[in-house]
Amino acid sequence: MFRLLSSRFPLQSPLRPDPIPWLQETYLASFETRLLATLLLVALLPLGIRISDRVRRVFRRRYGKQLAEASSVLVLAGFIVAAVYVFGVIWQVTYLLRFTLEAMLIDRWLAAQQLITVAVIVTSYLVIRFVNRSIDKLSQTKALTKHQSEVAYHVADIGIVAFAGTVLLTLWGIDLTNIFLGAGAITAVVALTARETLTAMIAGFILLFSRPFAVGDWIEVNETTGIVTDVTIFTTQIQTFGDKHVLVPNDKVTNSPLTNYSKNDQLRVDVDVGIDYDADVEHARSTIVEGVEDLEEIKNAPNPQVIAKRFDDSSVVVECRVWIGGPTMRRKLDAQTAVIESIIDAFDHEGITIPYPQRAHSARDEQGFRVSGPNPDETELGTVSD
Known part of the structure; x- marks a missing residue:
């Protein structure tokens, strides 16, 4: 087998440049020297690991974790390839390496396909990283919400991977027609069986672009x-x-x-107040305004407003309108409580009554009239006595 390989791959090859045969004949001719060189090569393996770790730490400080990991893997892979080549030189089996390369690279077209495939994969990875970092920068500037950032991550990654996969399939001569037909059939089945889920997903994209809330x-x-x-x-x-x-x-x-409620920087809070029918409505309105206009819980502009709203069973209802800034439920409740307490104090000070619900019964002033005809009770008694 070795003779066959040696005849197919002569000793003088690109993997054995001029200095290599001289080194093999001069220093690696005996078994002992080869074994010593092999032990030295094994002893150098921890050095390669340390160099790889050093490169990872340096790149992590300068360029980030992902690029540091990739650089560390490349350095370690290069060291391993170099160690394998040196081992082949030591034991004079470099023709096996050439045989392996010939098996991997059958012809130039296949080699080009392999190189383009690796280039497409690496380029897609770099584009995904660039897009994701751009999305992170946009989210830091508040140009994108958290929801938009997450959706943008998935959409961008899926789109880039799909495009790269289409290029690779076309490169390797795979017909995409059947794939697209199958994908269309699967999509139709999924659309029929998961209509509600698809509807919710489409609505999620609508919310992504319309941004009605955050x-x-x-x-x-x-x-x-x-x-x-x-x-x-x-x-x-x-x-x-x-x-x-x-x-x-x-x-x-x-x-x-x-x-x-958070879309604007202010919110109107309405409080209904009942005023006795005997009270002066205009005076009650001004009293309410004076009672609430200095509250810390409400804004000075717009100014508080009081309008007559409706006639109720026991009172005239007026509505006090005040505004709060930075709307939250706590601020709304605090403002509403403060307004009610201030109105009660102001009415007590001015003697204005907030009536209780009540119902008055009164008789008619006109004289009543008697219905003519026999009394049913008297008619019944007369019939029995007869």
């Missing part, structure tokens, strides 16, 4: 009010003020009226 906003949707804690492609998670976590499908979010 994590931390106070919203009301589908009879659920609370703080948005997380948004995924399929659901929106809301923490209610009763400390309940509600998962709302994204298609319900897009198909229902949505109120975002």
Whole structure:
């Protein structure tokens, strides 16, 4: 076997340049020298590992963890390849290395395919890293929300991998027609069996681009009010003020009226007050304004407003409108409580009554009239006595 390989691959080859045969004949002619050189090569293996670790630490400080790991692997792989070659030189079996290379690289076209495949894979990896870092920078500048960043990661990675896979399949001569037909059939089956899931996913992309709210906003949707804690492609998670976590499908979010109380920097708080019918409504309105305008819980601009709202059973109802900044449920409740307490104090000071619900019964002033005809009781008694 060795003679056959030697005849096929002569000693003078690209793997054995001019100095190599001279070194083999001069210093590696005996078994003892070859064994000593092999032991020396094995002793140098820890040095290669240390060099690889050193490169990883240096690159990690300068370029990040991922590039450091890749550089460390490349250095270690290069060291191993070099060690294998030196071992072949020591024992004069470099023709085996050439035979292995010839088996791997059958012809130039196959070699080009292999090189292009490696280039496409490496390029795709670098593009994915670049896109992900760009998305991270955009999220740090608040240009993208957390939900948008996560979706952008997945969409970008899937798109790049799909494009690279299409290029590689085309390069290796694989017909994509059947693959696309099969993918279309699978997509149709999935669309029929998981309509609700696909609808929620599409709604998630709509929320991604329309951005009606962000994590931390106070919203009301589908009879659920609370703080948005997380948004995924399929659901929106809301923490209610009763400390309940509600998962709302994204298609319900897009198909229902949505109120975002955090969208503006202020919120109006309305408080209804009943005034006795005997009281001066204009005086009561001015009293309410004077009582609430200096509260710390509300904003000075816009100024508090009081309007007459409706006639009630026992009172004239007026509405006090005040505004708070940075809307939260706690600030709303604090402002509402402070307004009610201030109105009560102001009315007590001015002698204005807030009436209780009551109902008055009174008789008619006109004289009543008697209905003509026999008394049913008297008729019944007369019949019995007869």
